[in-house]
Amino acid sequence: MRAQASVLHLDLDAFFAAVEQRDKPSLRGKPVVVGGVGGRGVVATASYEARAFGVRSAMSTREARARCPHAAYLSGRFEAYRAASEAVMGVLRSCSPLVEPLSLDEAFVDLEQADLADLEVPTVTAFAEDLRRRVREVTGGLTASVGVASSKFLAKVASDLRKPDGLFVVAPGTELELLHPMHVKVIPGVGPATVERLRRAGVHTVADLARLGEDELVRVLGRAQGQSLFRLARARDDRAVVPDREAKSVSVEGTYEHDVTDRDQMEAIITRQAADVARRLQGGGLSGRTVTLKVRLYDFTTLSRSSTLDAPTESPAAIARVARGLLRDLDTSGGVRLLGVGVSGLADWVQEDLFGTDAPEDAAENTDKGADEDTGHHSADAPDSLEGPAAEQQAAAQQAAEHVLPEAGVRSRGTQWSPGLDVVHAEHGRGWVWGAGRGVVTVRFETAQSSPGPVRSFRADDPALSRWRPPDSEEPQQPGRARDQ
Known part of the structure; x- marks a missing residue:
């Protein structure tokens, strides 16, 4: 573990939903759910307004609709998410050459390589606050939660402590004081099954976990996960920030x-x-x-x-x-x-x-x-950054973090009118698909720079209506699933 708080973890808050609210004025301050919109859909990300009703990532869209029927359910727009992500990663790379993206909305930054006078807590705190300000500027208002600590594990834990739109710096020497009162599920790779096995062993908090010997943890959880949790319960994590995560x-x-x-x-x-x-x-x-x-x-x-x-x-x-x-x-x-x-x-x-x-x-x-x-x-x-079952669960979570589940919508002239899609009408200008079905497309005409706009409906094959793409954009990939942030 490093002697200074020099690892920064940045996590964009409710990223996909926040991008939708940014670009759709009528949805600001209202519940938004991004993911699959059909009967077998899965929630990718829910805005904080939707989370107040119990909507969470990986929940079925059917259950989400039952909990929050008045939310806007959107299929997702990969181009918009990618553009926002690239802007944020550009800011991070301007601060340090060692930036490790975990997904579109999350990354580690090695502050030892940043241009800082020192790595004392006041300095890194001011640096992180300025970084959050720059992220808001380059993304048109998106917020980020940031954690800074002496290891990747603690930096990730710290970024979750002040969500949304917060900052937490773990002062060197206080790692165990912070970590030990927390529930064991704060540790990466500790899911419901592991929580239950640990509960049967009398373990509820990280402090409980730290009291167990390595041999006992290996007996309860298996060698790879037992050894990993033995280290992390003691805040031992010497993983480096790796800028290039090659695809497998x-x-x-x-x-x-x-x-x-x-x-x-x-x-x-x-x-x-x-x-x-x-x-x-x-x-x-x-x-x-x-x-x-x-x-x-x-x-x-x-x-x-x-x-x-x-x-x-x-x-x-x-x-x-x-x-x-x-x-x-x-x-x-x-x-x-x-x-x-x-x-x-x-x-x-x-x-x-x-x-x-x-x-x-x-x-x-x-x-x-x-x-x-x-x-x-x-x-x-991407390659796992832990070992054993914990690594496999982390990799699965990361894979889920990069994806949304778009569902089929009304298709006309090769265009799929999925909810949330950017469109343009020859007479009314730019807008987005509010809904589609039975040969009809309903569009709300507004942009990120406008006030909330009017809603109008058209035939799905209306020749005046077409998909809108940013200038010089590539043919978009369909977005996939994402996690909750």
């Missing part, structure tokens, strides 16, 4: 409003997902050897099948061919709730024409079959 895999998966039973439709969805994965690999100059197919059946049984190639590929045709082959070995006659395609074993070189050329219909993205059902959320998994 790239994947795309979709959850469906209704079970998919048609085999041709499944193959069409997989082909499209393979094309999405290939585009992301190509965009990063990467290729991969292992193709994985993920299938969740009608009864929630989840199956995963993989095939490893002789050499890396980033060909959409090759990825699709392998994934479809894996599907043929599975019994999906009862229907599937989820399909996903991923590529791992990444490399920065490509073996050309590994399988030769697929027929055009195999390689092309198919938007006719299953297009309305595929939610297309994406993931790029």
